[in-house]
Amino acid sequence: MPKIVTLPGDGIGPEVTAAAVEVLREVAPDVTIEEHAIGGGAYDTYGDPLPQRTRDALEDADAALLGTVGGAHNSPWNTLPRHLRPESGLLALRKMLGCYANLRPVRVQPGLEHLSPLKPELARGVDILIVRELLGGIYFDGDRKIEGDTAYNTMRYTTAEVERVAKVAFWAAEQRKGRVTSVDKANVLEVSELWRRDVQALRDREYRSIHLNHEYVDSVAMLIVANPGRYDVIVTENLFGDILSDLAAVIPGSLGLMPSASLGDGTGLFEPIHGSAPDISGQGIANPAAAIMSVGMMLRHGLQRGDAANVVDRAVALALREHPTRDLGGRADTRTFTRTVLDAMGTPAVG
Numbered sequence: 001m002p003k004i005v006t007l008p009g010d011g012i013g014p015e016v017t018a019a020a021v022e023v024l025r026e027v028a029p030d031v032t033i034e035e036h037a038i039g040g041g042a043y044d045t046y047g048d049p050l051p052q053r054t055r056d057a058l059e060d061a062d063a064a065l066l067g068t069v070g071g072a073h074n075s076p077w078n079t080l081p082r083h084l085r086p087e088s089g090l091l092a093l094r095k096m097l098g099c100y101a102n103l104r105p106v107r108v109q110p111g112l113e114h115l116s117p118l119k120p121e122l123a124r125g126v127d128i129l130i131v132r133e134l135l136g137g138i139y140f141d142g143d144r145k146i147e148g149d150t151a152y153n154t155m156r157y158t159t160a161e162v163e164r165v166a167k168v169a170f171w172a173a174e175q176r177k178g179r180v181t182s183v184d185k186a187n188v189l190e191v192s193e194l195w196r197r198d199v200q201a202l203r204d205r206e207y208r209s210i211h212l213n214h215e216y217v218d219s220v221a222m223l224i225v226a227n228p229g230r231y232d233v234i235v236t237e238n239l240f241g242d243i244l245s246d247l248a249a250v251i252p253g254s255l256g257l258m259p260s261a262s263l264g265d266g267t268g269l270f271e272p273i274h275g276s277a278p279d280i281s282g283q284g285i286a287n288p289a290a291a292i293m294s295v296g297m298m299l300r301h302g303l304q305r306g307d308a309a310n311v312v313d314r315a316v317a318l319a320l321r322e323h324p325t326r327d328l329g330g331r332a333d334t335r336t337f338t339r340t341v342l343d344a345m346g347t348p349a350v351g
């Protein structure tokens with residue numbers, strides 16, 4: 001019996017996680033689900049954004065499902081010492097699980113082009129996989145401090161870190177259209193120079209069937225929305241991947257449509273890419289689709305249940321057609337949308 005640890009977190013995290021758990025229970029009734037604390041709420045209760053009891057529960061978990069962490073700009077959590085802030089709990093969790101590759105799919109399902117603010121001919125058929133490096137770069141290690149009127153962070157990568165995430169991107173491309181775009185800032189940054197050199201060398205050594213090209217991050221920020229159809233797999237470092245994936249959420253139409261899978265050597269972590277949305281939390285109107293689709297990614301990548309994942313994805317697409325949430329210009333609240341997904345899961349597949 002697989003054990004799933006859920007970590008609802010802060011803001012809309014508990015709202016979207018509750019929806020995702022309902023769907024998980026329906027599609028995989030045999031799993032055991034254990035809920036634990038993370039983020040600002042965990043700090044308030046236990047004095048730690050990733051409490052020991054949460055770490056212990058993850059030891060024998062088959063997968064973890066995260067909601068969101070963090071508060072509003074004026075939250076008292078934001079003035080805590082950095083290691084006690086909600087976001088540090090999430091970073092520590094990713095590190096602890098060894099999740100170095102974060103898969104962020106950007107898809108416009110057939111018949112859902114109207115949810116995109118892009119022209120339908122640009123949105124139609126978009127299917128991009130952003131592979132974001134998740135345990136390195138400016139987020140982790142290296143010198144970091146703020147001293148009076150001067151502050152430092154250090155962007156650092158090693159060949160081993162670049163290669164392990166690039167392998168995931170090449171592997172994914174092999175199951176898709178065979179194209180990888182590596183995104184960097186090699187015209188300015190030494191770290192990017194190493195990144196580009198190592199990704200190309202790995203391709204030339206082990207993945208000669210893959211078509212690899214290199215693009216600069218500033219240009220990709222434009223092209224990914226101006227002509228998203230040109231991308232298959234994108235691989236990039238931690239911070240660039242964070243920013244580009246929020247930008248790419250414009251293509252399907254909302255951050256609420258962006259799930260993710262964080263994979264590595266051990267337990268996988270499945271999380272919507274959006275934050276705790278303090279502006280709408282507590283109102284019951286958050287779009288739970290990204291969290292529900294993250295359950296789909298968990299079934300596919302964490303539990304090897306591809307058929308169940310397909311059932312979830314199909315039901316979400318149907319619900320988006322029937323009862324879109326407010327972020328997509330619709331009227332459904334979280335409850336109505338989730339109900340529609342659950343109902344759709346019970347209807348037989350067409351075609």
Ligand code: NAD
Nearest residue numbers: 068069070071255256273274275276277279280286287327
């Ligand atoms: P955000 O992603 O929380 O919100 C950005 C905008 O998108 C808001 O207008 C919000 O209402 C909307 N939005 C996001 N998810 C939505 C959903 N599911 N349905 C409907 N609308 C949705 O980003 P932010 O406001 O910059 O950050 C808020 C907090 O979240 C901060 O504390 C930040 O550190 C944290 N954060 C956490 C995660 C995470 O837990 N993985 C990710 C990003 C940001």
Ligand code: IPM
Nearest residue numbers: 069070087088090091242273
């Ligand atoms: C994300 C978030 C996190 C990140 C924060 C909350 C630490 O923005 O998951 O995209 O920057 O990785």
Ligand code: MN
Nearest residue numbers: 242243246273
């Ligand atoms: Mn982000």
